[in-house]
Amino acid sequence: MKLELRGITKRFGALVANDHIDLTVEPGEIHCLLGENGAGKSTLMNVLYGLYEADEGEIVLDGVPQHLAGPGDAMNAGIGMVHQHFMLIPVFTVAENVMLGHEETGFGGRLDLASARRRVRELSDRFGFDLDPDALVEDLPVGVQQRVEIVKALARDARVLVFDEPTAVLTPQETDELMAIMRDLRANGTAIVFITHKLREVREVADRITVVRLGKVVGEASPTASNAELAALMVGRAVELTVRKAAPRLTDDALVVEGLTVLDPRGQVTVDDVSFRVRGGEVLAIAGVQGNGQTELVEALLGLQHRVTGRVVLDGSSLRGLDVRRILDAGVGFVPEDRTQDGLVGEFSIAENLMLDRSVGAPFVRAGTVRRDHLRAFAVEKSREFDVRSQGIDTPVGRLSGGNQQKVVLARELSRDLRLFVAAQPTRGIDVGSIEFVHQRIVATRDGGIPVIVVSTELDEVTALADRVAVMYRGRIVGIVPADTPREVLGLMMAGEVPPALRAASSPSDPEGAIA
Amino acid sequence: MSNEAPLRTGDDRVRAIVREIMSGTAVISVLAVVLALAIGGVLIAATDDHVRAAAPHLFTDPGGLLAAAWDAVAGAYGALFQGAVFNPNRDGLVLQLKPITETLTFATPLIAAGLGVALAFRVGLFNIGGQGQMLVAAACAGWVGFTLHLPFGVHLALALLAGLAGGALWGGLVGLLKARTGAHEVIVTIMLNYVAFYLLSYLLRTPLLQAPGSSNPKSPPIADTAALPPLLGPQFNLTLGLVLVVAATIFTWWLLDRSALGFRFKAVGINPDAARVAGIDVKRVYVATMLIAGALVGLAGVTQVLGPARAGFTSGIDAGIGFDAITVALLGRSRPWGVLAAGTLFGAFKAGGYLMQAAEAVPIDIVLVVQSLIVLFIAAPPLVRGVFRLPDPSVGTARQDPASPVPEKVSAL
């Protein structure tokens, strides 16, 4: 089936999310839609899937203009979607998820689960997915859940399949497998739209590339284009993909973590006997695919996890078992991975958010009352220093862009006397300009002699910022390696394999043996 | 975010200002009251005997039907006004003005309890436990009031403190259960209302609270030394309780809008996850909130027991105020001064409602209907705007009404 988008325009108030976008996808073709976060890719796909109605333009399938009032229409027209955030119901089984929305029923309206199971098995066998139709989705690993999403689309005979940022949650190996699946589908004549911002994947699998920026198509590129060319097209100017930084000036071990183990509320081990050290003046990056214990590890350092064993020592005093308040008071600065959820109070102003973790005593509180003048002066100064762009310090942070929100978090955390700085996914979902700013501030903090931990799932960010890289897999640290370790090795480590070089160079009795 | 065009003519600007005022919350609130009173009027007219007698002649004598309906509604709402604000039929200005003091007397506990509910709302907690907190507070204050023998002032202060402590205890229990076990406060507060009610019913049959020599489940009268002194002289029912409640309003305003504790409260109310990451002990905030909220609701119980109900109280002392407080808090948009205004309005409804019932035979239950309609309308500004054909300010901006009475996190059982 041939898909054409003609002049699609979608506005939200004054914001034009899609501005006359044209796109053609032929059957048996993988068409990449490349663009930064916020470039309008997802909006376009939601228009295609009937979730939004376009203000202008039309969607044409095999020459027939479509009117898609909802996802139901899109699916009936043969469009399927693999969503970035899986649209699966966790407490349902695989078969129930696949049948939902086009259920077959038997006598008296009873659900015909048997036929749904058959359909799942059939599709799963055809593509070698190995899915159990009766497994609960919430019990499945993310890679398998994604296959359920694919089966869901195929079960409705989708001829156009949209993959929205499908690799964000996958290991490099799982990503390779997904690429193979896409090629299989292409061979079967499916038209595939592959939305991503990762240049490497684009060049590997795409037949054609369309680049969008600020809601507009800015050009087409061939898969043979270089990374730098694609990046320049995507961002609109030449981008420096690396961060300039001098060699680290190291001090003694500042943070010592030994045998740290974290249990979740269900008693599952999420962080498994993790040990590492960070010295003042260096950045230790924690790499790994999302969901391999990084979140819990960082939360344990901050006192946000309750069932923690092992040792966490900062500058000679133990942090483990202290509550968050005391850990912050001990000089730990923290940028949480989900800033709107954990980092900011959306309806509070910029000024109020700047005092969020200092609402007891000096400098913002006297005699139980907030010193409003003092806070305002502080907020004005920090807004300038951290280049927070807003209509004023009374603007609710919920109305700021992602990049400006992150700058508010950074301003708050870096304004305290720090002895350790922990930044989780510090540039997730923010614009390139802000990314550069955030990276510079992180490096500046490191150069100030403060130990820094950066958690990131983006290998580019890891290699750009890190002095050393710790790779986590299934709650364990697979190894700690120098920042110039080849990407292929890091990729293998993210899948849990210990590189032979590492195995030879260290022994269990010497946990720091791998440090270059 | 502003999406305005950079250039605007003078006319446009005026229109924009008018539009802003017309779609603002104040106008919505007034219109909600008007709309609710109108529906109440329809109910009053529809159930009026004269109207029903005139109804069969709708086609032959429509004027008669309209006149009868007008008489019924005007009579009822006239009586409501006379009972609540000013009664020209009485002798002398003092007696003519007495209704407004009655309004304030009824408003006193409504405001106090409304503050307790509003404070909890702002922290994302749904305090439906006003009844229980009032009952326990009343029992504690009352017990001190009729058991101890102390000089005036000391006795009053002690009874007041006992009541506040009782309310705080009953409220704090909810906070503790929520913090410790994660039990949902809506369920716990509802259940604790009944527990308090039966507990008090039982105690009123024991020597601890029952008046000696009586077989009724009623307490002895409060000692004069513990009673709240009248504010405007003995011919009015208004007591010092009003002053206490205004003080409580000021305190709540300071707490929410100026204090560091209130800053943490609000942070937890809007985003408990971010608050926790910022080192705020969310569980402690829940307990602290419910302690203070319970004490504020307790104040409502105290002003009743040491005020209008000082001749002795029963297990019905709360008189539905605990539930009315929810509507007061919602109408006041959970802001202290808003609660003060809303409590006064509902106090007027109550004061006037009794006269309306006595003079016009319109049952006071109509007040409940009007009250609940007001809150429903206020919670749904688009509905009110639709009825009155007002412009919609949210076109092109945020989808949700920014002044929603309750933070988003309040929800979900």
Place this chain on the structure above:
Amino acid sequence: MTTVTSQPVRLVGRSWKTPIACGLFTVLATVLFIGQGRPGETTFQLSRDADLVQLPPLVAPVGATTLGLTVVLLLLTAHAVWLAVTRRRPQIWSSLAFAVAFLVAFLTWAAAGQTLPVLGLLVGTVGISVPLVFGALGGVISERVGVINVAIEGQLLGGAFVSAVVASLTGNLYAGLLGAVVAGVFVSLVLAVFSIRYWVDQVIVGVVLIVFVTGLTSFLSSTVLTKDAAALNSPPRFPAIDVPVLSQIPIIGPTFFRQTVIVYAAYVAVVVVYMCLFHTKWGLRVRAAGEHPQAADTVGIKVNAMRLWAVSIAGAVVGIGGAYFTLGAVGSFQQNMTAGMGYIALAAVIFGRWHPIRATLAALLFGFATNLQYVLGAIGSPVPSEFMLMLPYLVTIVAVAGLAGQVRKPAASGLPYARR
């Protein structure tokens, strides 16, 4: 470092909730049954004279029975402690045995020297439970689709009022039942429109609706109904119908099969709601809308329409429960006659973990506690009636506090849904 060699101990946390609860009740048992021991014998009457099969009454010596059962309680508590220490899950059979042992001991003690009409206790329980069951079923449907229904009390009261008026006017019980359905649906529609269309918090709408219905029915009852009670407020009542054969089974027969049509409707409703929710296309979609509305939307399910329908059906179910008050039990409408039963039904929804059958069992449990208070009051109980009346509420608090964190409500319950 390489792969870490030492395998950490896989800790599974200890849960002390069960042993603590058992311990508290054992202490209570010791204090009541042994500390406040009562002499004599208790007679458990198991049949009525009219029954075909006559069971002889059971006679239990109070002292020995309560002592023996207290020892059993102690052993079960020790078992629960042992399970907790060895980090194992508490077992359902021991909790059940504990509850039964405590209950029997309590009844024996409370009715010492008297005859306890077991049948009357059970028959009354089913009666009192009927509105709770309908209320809980409505609550389950509503929450499963993602709308919290606090307004059960309002739907019951509305159903009671309208059914009384309609049945009085028409003289037809089934017309009254239909009126109750309409009333319940009306309250539901207000709830649905305000929470789905206007995004008002569902708990707020629920609470305000209760105030509204209470005010409206009281107002209409004192203006309209009182003026002509004979025509407007004297509905016929459903007669009890014996189910052939089944009604002759000892104990079970009189308890469950000599009831009115509304009670039988409740049995049917439980099965139908369960089947619809878990074995039909409609139920799958309802649960999808309540768990993950966005996912449901992306497969073409109209979430808000689904919610509107399901909440309306929930209102209809609760409305029938309301009719029980007027057409099944009392025979006329009285102001505020539901007296908080809607809140207990809400508690049953949660206690029953959003499952129709478990919620029904919870409703029966609460109905039993309420009726027990009446029965014990009639034969002169050593426990003040207020404490018996308090029991359902206390049990709910304990349950909510004890179960929180272990049970999962429908994930999107209480959250409005709109695209983006």
